[in-house]
Amino acid sequence: MNAKSAGHTTADGRKIGGVLMEMKNITLRFGGVTAIKDISFDIREGEIRAIIGPNGAGKSSMLNVISGFYVPTEGEVWFKGYKRGPMKPYQVARLGIARTFQNIALFDGMSVLDNIMTGRLTMMKSGLLSQALWIGNAEKEEHAHREKVEKIIDFLEIQNIRKTPVGRLPYGLKKRVELARALAAEPKLLLLDEPMAGMNVEEKEDMSRFVLDVNDEFGTTIALIEHDMGVVMDLSDRVVVMDYGKKIGDGTPDEVRNNQDVIDAYLGVAHD
Amino acid sequence: MADASVAVAAAPQSIPALLARNVARLGGLPAYREKEFGIWQSWTWAEAQREIRELALGFLSLGIERGDFVAVIGRNRPAHYWAMIAAQMCGAIPVPLYQDAVADEMAYVLENCGARFVVCGDQEQVDKVVEVEDRIHHIEHVMYTDKRGMRKYDHGRMNALEDVKAEGRAGHYRYEAELDARIAELTYDSICVMLYTSGTTGKPKGVVLSNRNIIETAKNSSNFDHLRSGDEVLAYLPMAWVGDFIFSIGQAMWAGFTVNCPESPATMLTDLREIGPTYFFAPPRVFEGQLTSVMIRMEDAGRVKKWLFDHYMAVARRVGPNILDGKPVGLGDRLAYLLGNILVYGPLKNTLGFSRIRVGYTAGEAIGPEIFDFYRSLGINLKQLYGQTEASVFITQQPDGQVRSDTVGVPSPGVEVKIAENGEVFYRSPGTFVEYFKNPESTASTKDPEGWVATGDAGFFEEGTGHLRIIDRAKDVGKMADGRLFAPKYVENKLKFYPNILEAVVFGANRDRCTAFINIDLTAVGNWAERNNIAYASYQELAGHPKVYEMIQSHVEEVNKSVAADPMLAGCQVHRFLILHKELDADDGEMTRTRKVRRNVVETKFADLIAALYDGSGSVYTETEVTYEDGRKGKITATLRLADALVAPEQRMAAQ
Incomplete structure (x- = not known):
């Protein structure tokens, strides 16, 4: 894997570019607990990168390190060729990183449309006063943002719930709205924390299709955590496997599937 | 445009000629609207003509011939109506197909008409066409409206409709004369469209309708209801259905009214409210x-x-x-x-x-x-x-x-x-x-x-x-074993008038008494269940609930009473019934795409249930094959209860 420095093309014709983000020897400790132990891997531009592992393997911690929410105790995070220091959430968003959450974090009382509009907050330039009074650039800006949001609504096929309060939606649709909000920020890198958790087969298939379409249509790089092995193997270009905070495998789905350490971690090992 | 004035001089003999007439008369008025990205986008007659001509020029550049068939598969969108009219301009024949048809049904129709060109709405439809392409080999070019998800397909013989249009625009010097010549060739007897009948019996048949058929009908019916420019329709019914063709193309072109296309099937009711059609x-x-x-x-x-x-x-x-x-x-x-x-x-x-x-x-x-x-x-x-x-x-x-x-x-x-x-x-x-x-x-x-x-x-x-x-x-009207008249639809319709009953199928031809299958309406019965604190986990469980049976039984008995009042049809009272464990579905072949029950299919498929209705047993175990939306098959099993219904005394005809 590491041998390739320039871009290459996958079997189905998508372009995979150079390294977008690189994690170098990341270690994360909470007091005496070591959540992540010396992990290195990279995420390339345009790819779908999955992080898998059994419960408690440190996947979510890893995603939080990527998103900048946790600052690693040791190691470096490089993004777009620059070493990244500690950051505030809005700085992360401005860098072009957006995420969805394992436990949906939407505004229940607001409509789907308004929820998605919040995704564009960091891009709004007109001030509080002009927005409140609807003067100056506020109207023009709102129209431009609304247009972008409508494209996403169309893309994710949620036109029929545009005006529905999020609290009234079923779980699967809420997940889709969350994806929409993340997309509204036009991210370079999209982080999905268990996008299929708690879904039935049909919803999973829909969501998988949307994830693939997002990657294909917008060229968005996607890093996702997922439990469902079938989904991961179908979706991802490359997979990182974690167990007890350590990286035990890294490669294409096929390579990972045949990796003895991975098999042991998932199926257990006979102790004798 | 130069050709327009020529066509307007005589009475318009084709849809493209009517379009030219409308451009001359109503040029700046809206002809089409479609809600997209949350806003109603609109096209005037003049703009629509430009779009259609560009598309037709694009078709010519792809080598479309006179008499070719152009299949159109997608939901109601201006682009799809335009594709049909563009095909007519080129002397080709549009064939709209039902977009919810599974690949097999589509294969039959595509093969039957020998379509060289297929216009698909989106990736889903393209996939179906690609799937049937290894069986039928005459499809030369597939076009699609919605680009989403289409990037990684082999575009050797595939194009976005937009790109075809761009090609037409680019090549308009080369093809304009040819296009005008082909439009001028169209007469009252040229084929306007071919529509496949839904086929309650056997394979669908391609119904060939000429310009005369469509335009005369549109003229007569528009006059009958005084339809005129300024009227608004919502185009939301399947494009493959003759009604949509008459309303959204025939009458719209004749009377010059506006065709409005909803944003998506799911938003139809909202869009209906926003448009407020005058003709519906x-x-x-x-x-x-x-x-x-x-x-x-x-x-x-x-x-x-x-x-x-x-x-x-x-x-x-x-x-x-x-x-x-x-x-x-x-x-x-x-x-x-x-x-x-x-x-x-x-x-x-x-x-x-x-x-x-x-x-x-x-x-x-x-x-x-x-x-x-x-x-x-x-x-x-x-x-x-x-x-x-x-x-x-x-x-x-x-x-x-x-x-x-x-x-x-x-x-x-x-x-x-x-x-x-x-x-x-x-x-x-x-x-x-x-x-x-x-x-x-x-x-x-x-x-x-x-x-x-x-x-x-x-x-x-x-x-x-x-x-x-x-x-x-006519073929369903039969005789019962004792010679009395058997008109199942008459009874079924009476049953279906109850909101709780979605479908009913009545049996009794050549038998001594009538029985029925009932499909409950999940919305109505589900709501009723909620109100009455009846818990259920699935359609099947709700359908089999004793309280639901009680309710349906009372409906059946009321119908029996009203049927008994008509001496000719009194024999059609329902003696026994059961509530089916699954909805009759077009995907399983039990209904046509226009949601009419295929009686013979139901009779063979559920033969065991019918037998049980007549042998007096109280319940029956059954296995039924079902087809999911993506074409996979599965099996559901159920034990169904059979219920007796009271039959009203018949009023004997005086003569007997």
Whole structure:
């Protein structure tokens, strides 16, 4: 894997570019607990990168390190060729990183449309006063943002719930709205924390299709955590496997599937 | 454009010529609207013509020939209507297909017409076409409207419709003369469109309709209802259905009104409200569905609102239809109705999107009298028509002021209707189809040399009013073992008028008594269950619930009573019934795509259940194969209860 420095093309014709983000020897400790132990891997531009592992393997911690929410105790995070220091959430968003959450974090009382509009907050330039009074650039800006949001609504096929309060939606649709909000920020890198958790087969298939379409249509790089092995193997270009905070495998789905350490971690090992 | 003036000089003989006429007359008025990205986008007649011509030029650059078939598979979108008209401009024949058809059904139609070009709405449709391409090899080019997800397909023989248009624009110097020549060649006898009948029996047949069929029918029916430029329709019914072709292309082109396309199938009701069409068509189930949702919401309304609604709906039921028909109504009633209009009917119509309707039609199935009267009492001019693909829709229709729920009206202008010895309805009209494609035997057996077409329906003209009444499909009308008349549809329709019953299939031909399968309506029964604290986990469990059985049984018994009142049909009372564990579904072949029950399929598929209905057992175990939306198959098993229903004593005919 590491041998390739320039871009290459996958079997189905998508372009995979150079390294977008690189994690170098990341270690994360909470007091005496070591959540992540010396992990290195990279995420390339345009790819779908999955992080898998059994419960408690440190996947979510890893995603939080990527998103900048946790600052690693040791190691470096490089993004777009620059070493990244500690950051505030809005700085992360401005860098072009957006995420969805394992436990949906939407505004229940607001409509789907308004929820998605919040995704564009960091891009709004007109001030509080002009927005409140609807003067100056506020109207023009709102129209431009609304247009972008409508494209996403169309893309994710949620036109029929545009005006529905999020609290009234079923779980699967809420997940889709969350994806929409993340997309509204036009991210370079999209982080999905268990996008299929708690879904039935049909919803999973829909969501998988949307994830693939997002990657294909917008060229968005996607890093996702997922439990469902079938989904991961179908979706991802490359997979990182974690167990007890350590990286035990890294490669294409096929390579990972045949990796003895991975098999042991998932199926257990006979102790004798 | 240069060609336009030439075509306008003579009476327009084709859809492209009508388009040119409309551009000359109405150029700046809206011809098409579509809601996209949350906003209604609109195109004037002149803009639409430009789009269509560019697309036609693009088709020419792809090498389209005269007489080629162009299949169009997608939801109602201006682009798809334009593709059909562009194909006509090139001398080709558009063939719209049902977009919810599975690949196998699609393969049959594509093969039958030998389509060289296919226009798909989106990736889903393209996938189906790609799937059938290894069986049929004459498809040369696939085009698609929605680019999403299409990036990684092999585009050697595939193009976005937008790109085809761009190619037409780029090559317009090369192809313009050819295009104008081809448009000028179109005559009244050129084929306008080929539509496949849904096929309640056997394989679908391609019905060939000429420009004469479509334009004459559009002219007559537009005059009948005074349709004109400025009217608005919502195009939401399947494009493959003849009705949509007549309303959204034939009449829209003739009368020059605006065709509005919804944003997506799921937003249809919202879009309906936003557009507020003046001319509206819907099958009975749409009206039923809307009424059900109104009633459910009224159940939850506050006491004052509920009282207002009940009170003024009673007023409306009493005087509304008469006011609509222009019959004499007392001053007091008129005032009460006026007040009701301000307080209840107006807001209600607005919510439903029916505020501006001048002409509304329903057809396809019988509509329940209560439902029909409900809409008419609100002042909505809802009427019935009777028609079929082979007639370019119109056979009979109800004139304003002569509207009833149990007739289908008088013969449409230009249509002759006669009733044969056995009760079958025959018609002859300018809209009568040319032929079934590649099927001279069926053509001969349906249309006689004098042009009379058998409808396959049994009916009679009512004495006095001259209105036609349809009883049932002629071939379904049979005899019971003791020789009494068996008209299943008649009973099924009565059963289906109950909101709790979605479908019913009655058996009894050559048997001593009738039995029935019932499909419950999940929305209505589910809501009822919620109100009565009945818990259920699945459709199957709800369908088998004893309380549900009780309720359905009372419906069946009421129907029996009303059937018994008609001496001719008293034998059709339902003695035993069961509630099916699954909804009858077009994907399983049990229904046509237009949601008509395929009786023979149901009879063979559920033979075990029918046998149980007649052998007196109390329950039956069954396994049923089901097809999921993506074509995979599965199996569901169930133990169904069979219930007896009380039968009302028959009123013997005096003569016997």
